[in-house]
Amino acid sequence: xxxxxxxxxxxxxxxxxxxxxxxxxxxxxxxxxxxxxxxxxxxxxxxxxxxxxxxxxxxxxxxxxxxxxxxxxxxxxxxxxxxxxxxxxxxxxxxxxxxxxxxxxxxxxxxxxxxxxxxxxxxxxxxxxxxxxxxxxxxxxxxxxxxxxxxxxxxxxxxxxxxxxxxxxxxxxxxxxxxxxxxxxxxxxxxxxxxxxxxxxxxxxxxxxxxxxxxxxxxxxxxxxxxxxxxxxxxxxxxxx
Amino acid sequence: xxxxxxxxxxxxxxxxxxxxxxxxxxxxxxxxxxxxxxxxxxxxxxxxxxxxxxxxxxxxxxxxxxxxxxxxxxxxxxxxxxxxxxxxxxxxxxxxxxxxxxxxxxxxxxxxxxxxxxxxxxxxxxxxxxxxxxxxxxxxxxxxxxxxxxxxxxxxxxxxxxxxxxxxxxxxxxxxxxxxxxxxxxxxxxxxxxxxxxxxxxxxxxxxxxxxxxxxxxxxxxxxxxxxxxxxxxxxxxxx
Amino acid sequence: xxxxxxxxxxxxxxxxxxxxxxxxxxxxxxxxxxxxxxxxxxxxxxxxx
Amino acid sequence: xxxxxxxxxxxxxxxxxxxxxxxxxxxxxxxxxxxxxxxxxxxxxxxxxxxxxxxxxxxxxxxxxxxxxxxxxxxxxxxxxxxxxxxxxxxxxxxxxxxxxxxxxxxxxxxxxxxxxxxxxxxxxxxxxxxxxxxxxxxxxxxxxxxxxxxxxxxxxxxxxxxxxxxxxxxxxxxxxxxxxxxxxxxxxxxxxxxxxxxxxxxxxxxxxxxxxxxxxxxxxxxxxxxxxxxxxx
Numbered sequence: 056x057x058x059x060x061x062x063x064x065x066x067x068x069x070x071x072x073x074x075x076x077x078x079x080x081x082x083x084x085x086x087x088x089x090x091x092x093x094x095x096x097x098x099x100x101x102x103x104x105x106x107x108x109x110x111x112x113x114x115x116x117x118x119x120x121x122x123x124x125x126x127x128x129x130x131x132x133x134x135x136x137x138x139x140x141x142x143x144x145x146x147x148x149x150x151x152x153x154x155x156x157x158x159x160x161x162x163x164x165x166x167x168x169x170x171x172x173x174x175x176x177x178x179x180x181x182x183x184x185x186x187x188x189x190x191x192x193x194x195x196x197x198x199x200x201x202x203x204x205x206x207x208x209x210x211x212x213x214x215x216x217x218x219x220x221x222x223x224x225x226x227x228x229x230x231x232x233x234x235x236x237x238x239x240x241x242x243x244x245x246x247x248x249x250x251x252x253x254x255x256x257x258x259x260x261x262x263x264x265x266x267x268x269x270x271x272x273x274x275x276x277x278x279x280x281x282x283x284x285x286x287x288x289x290x291x292x293x294x295x296x
Numbered sequence: 297x298x299x300x301x302x303x304x305x306x307x308x309x310x311x312x313x314x315x316x317x318x319x320x321x322x323x324x325x326x327x328x329x330x331x332x333x334x335x336x337x338x339x340x341x342x343x344x345x346x347x348x349x350x351x352x353x354x355x356x357x358x359x360x361x362x363x364x365x366x367x368x369x370x371x372x373x374x375x376x377x378x379x380x381x382x383x384x385x386x387x388x389x390x391x392x393x394x395x396x397x398x399x400x401x402x403x404x405x406x407x408x409x410x411x412x413x414x415x416x417x418x419x420x421x422x423x424x425x426x427x428x429x430x431x432x433x434x435x436x437x438x439x440x441x442x443x444x445x446x447x448x449x450x451x452x453x454x455x456x457x458x459x460x461x462x463x464x465x466x467x468x469x470x471x472x473x474x475x476x477x478x479x480x481x482x483x484x485x486x487x488x489x490x491x492x493x494x495x496x497x498x499x500x501x502x503x504x505x506x507x508x509x510x511x512x513x514x515x516x517x518x519x520x521x522x523x524x525x526x527x528x529x530x531x532x533x534x535x536x
Numbered sequence: 537x538x539x540x541x542x543x544x545x546x547x548x549x550x551x552x553x554x555x556x557x558x559x560x561x562x563x564x565x566x567x568x569x570x571x572x573x574x575x576x577x578x579x580x581x582x583x584x585x
Numbered sequence: 586x587x588x589x590x591x592x593x594x595x596x597x598x599x600x601x602x603x604x605x606x607x608x609x610x611x612x613x614x615x616x617x618x619x620x621x622x623x624x625x626x627x628x629x630x631x632x633x634x635x636x637x638x639x640x641x642x643x644x645x646x647x648x649x650x651x652x653x654x655x656x657x658x659x660x661x662x663x664x665x666x667x668x669x670x671x672x673x674x675x676x677x678x679x680x681x682x683x684x685x686x687x688x689x690x691x692x693x694x695x696x697x698x699x700x701x702x703x704x705x706x707x708x709x710x711x712x713x714x715x716x717x718x719x720x721x722x723x724x725x726x727x728x729x730x731x732x733x734x735x736x737x738x739x740x741x742x743x744x745x746x747x748x749x750x751x752x753x754x755x756x757x758x759x760x761x762x763x764x765x766x767x768x769x770x771x772x773x774x775x776x777x778x779x780x781x782x783x784x785x786x787x788x789x790x791x792x793x794x795x796x797x798x799x800x801x802x803x804x805x806x807x808x809x810x811x812x813x814x815x816x817x818x819x
Binding site: 542545549550553554557558561568572573575576579 | 638
């Protein structure tokens with residue numbers, strides 16, 4: 056691919072205290088591409104996502120969105136408008152209704168046509184009809200779906216999802232899978248982490264394994280078999296941080 | 297010139313609601329739904345007054361309310377404010393909404409201003425209910441001093457909330473935030489409490505505004521200083 | 537000279553406070569330094585390999 | 586940090602004998618040279634330690650302020666280590682002020698504690714910076730402790746004049762400490778001794794700061810080595 060990548064990192068490093076989490080991680084992700092990142096617990100998947108979401112600042116190296124360094128302070132709000140982030144925690148206000156939550160974030164991101172956008176998203180995550188119920192009455196899966204809608208409320212170009220499949224029933228999982236395939240078609244770049252190798256491989260254009268602080272395995276889907284991925288994961292993920 | 301520099305700072309569209317206001321409205325919505333902050337602060341304020349009337353038996357000691365009333369009112373206000381300040385950020389921490397706020401494409405100072413505004417409104421709402429009740433309890437004429445007293449309360453509560461919002465955001469990031477907030481806030485808020493008590497005492501004694509306008513001015517300065525400090529420093533508090 | 541006992545206690549207390557702090561400083565310094573030495577000696581052979 | 590350690594050691598080595606000699610000189614002056622104050626008697630001699638302690642405590646809080654600002658602008662943890670060291674010393678010297686103040690107040694005013702402006706300000710400041718130290722101990726990570734503490738350090742320092750002014754408005758009178766027999770101002774011996782004490786305490790503070798700073802740096806090294814040990818393949 057010759058077009059410049061939407062998101063890239065050069066020698067990204069992150070230390071927690073003195074403990075290195077990421078070491079010299081290089082990543083390139085283009086528009087219209089999705090990448091599934093696997094790795095054992097503590098491999099730094101979440102850290103990577105949080106850095107790309109501008110929530111953490113790397114201790115070394117730099118990450119770029121469209122060649123703009125993520126640390127560029129003057130550009131920060133501009134950058135953040137283009138990034139959507141789904142974290143482990145739902146980032147929803149439990150006492151507010153689904154609609155109020157979405158409207159709040161839509162306002163914060165300055166989304167035009169708020170009402171329509173929110174209705175659209177609620178429909179997409181199949182929460183139509185429940186939009187005026189407080190989030191605390193939702194099941195885990197419903198909350199996860201609403202959290203996903205929240206992350207997409209401002210139609211971000213870069214979509215970062217941390218374990219999006221967790222807490223979803225099979226039906227919702229397959230819906231999410233369809234969505235993750237649909238987003239790249241609309242020119243978005245998607246990066247998500249998962250424990251579920253098969254699901255990730257089925258959805259993403261590329262799969263990568265994070266081990267030892269950088270990508271130890273990074274390959275397009277076409278040239279990866281599930282058996283190969285499982286074998287690679289088994290040999291790499293055991294190697295600690 | 298690199299492309300990212302040329303792109304220029306993005307300006308929010310004019311018709312958009314300022315983020316600070318959006319946050320404040322969100323907090324009010326939440327509070328209207330549950331009333332948990334108000335209920336807790338209100339009943340706590342009543343309890344404090346109750347304990348005071350037990351502790352200082354005004355009637356048999358022959359104390360008038362203007363002698364100790366200012367102190368009672370300020371202890372009530374500061375202690376109950378701590379509760380709502382705490383709650384205001386505990387709510388944000390529950391599902392890590394704090395991170396979502398930090399990620400919003402607005403200036404971190406807007407988050408501070410929004411939370412500050414919402415906190416101030418809570419404190420004043422609680423006071424609006426507590427003051428009449430304390431007037432009933434302690435038998436002083438609230439109507440006669442209502443206007444100057446509310447000026448004193450508004451200005452000093454603003455100063456207290458400005459510093460309190462900053463410190464609540466700090467303490468909520470630590471383990472045992474509920475212990476840390478009073479520990480941080482009470483000593484640092486000494487000035488605004490002293491000036492508030494002094495002004496309230498003069499006010500309750502029926503003195504004219506000119507007798508304590510300098511105190512109100514000083515409290516306003518206190519509020520301004522820490523509001524500016526909050527605006528400038530909140531970025532570091534929000535950062536993960 | 538009046539109030540000599542107050543003077544005596546004031547200086548005694550100040551010196552006790554300072555001594556306690558200095559003692560805690562030296563204890564902490566020594567503990568950290570010895571731990572550092574231990575760790576370094578344990579680490580260095582590993583690093584050579 | 587490798588650069589700082591020998592420098593701090595040198596400072597300590599140079600300052601230690603100087604401070605020791607000066608401290609002895611101070612004590613000699615305070616107890617053998619200076620005349621008795623007329624109204625307060627011997628107890629006035631507390632002030633040769635009381636006032637310099639207060640000065641040094643404020644100096645400590647000022648260092649916290651400067652180091653905190655530098656930390657937030659440069660993000661070098663060294664500055665935070667310095668701020669932590671200075672805060673601890675500020676709290677220590679504040680405690681000395683709070684200890685020696687009442688001992689003087691008892692014979693002079695007949696009461697242990699008085700809500701007098703400077704004493705109260707010192708108490709409030711002590712509480713602010715004790716809270717600062719508690720905050721540090723309760724933070725979830727080193728970086729977070731540094732960032733949050735820096736904000737509190739800056740805000741706490743901005744608060745100092747406000748606290749002093751407010752307490753002064755609330756309660757007045759601090760004693761005039763140096764009034765000698767003649768009434769024509771300060772006795773020269775008193776002034777000289779006082780200046781000597783101020784100078785000695787400043788150096789003493791610097792010595793302690795260097796020691797405490799070095800301790801902080803060593804602790805940092807230690808934590809780093811421990812972290813590195815826990816993460817394999819480093």
